[in-house]
Amino acid sequence: MIAARLQAQAFDIAAEQAALLAGRTDLGAAVAFTGLVRADDGLVALTLEHYPAMTLAQMQAIADEAAARWPGVFGTAIHRHGRLLPGEAIVLVVTASSHRGDAFAAAQYLMDWLKTHAPFWKREEWADGTARWVEAKVEDDAAAARWD
């Protein structure tokens, strides 16, 4: 089971990993990936818009596909929305399995697909008062496509 969550508020990485692992003694590996707002030159904020009627269902479909591909992997995938500042966390993927290979692979798959197949759009605000929508990157599509 990999559970997807969508929220505006910040998440606690240690608490999320502890909750995932609570009571388990059969797991030998846990991987935690956090995506952050990077302060590119003059960036003051990043707003994540999303499609409320679709986003969580699409995130869970991606999580379910990862769970089907790596049946021994357990996990949590959390994506934030709203206006975030440089240094804040945007997305968290925690995976756990009996051995590290599957946990690493499932975490990478989840991130590649959350970036390219979940309905979020990033809007950058700059110090000079301008704003622009982030363009999708071909390398992100290529990263997602390698799992096909």
Added chain:
Amino acid sequence: MVQLVYFAWVREMVGTDAETLALPAHVTTVAELLDWLATRSDGHAAALADRSRIRVAVDQQFAGADTAISGAREIAIFPPVTGG
């Protein structure tokens, strides 16, 4: 009647986040919908000018140009996604 919803710069260029429209009988696919919508205003035309930068979901499922829209309740139009 179908509910159309727009996101990101498509929403800004169209000038609204949603509108409810009765579609003409000849509009039966995503591609035909985009062609028809582009005739509705300068904002719609500008937003939809480059179809390679437009993505669509029909009733919350990603769709292609040939996807049928008959009976759809909600059609979302937006740029390529940039989450993560």
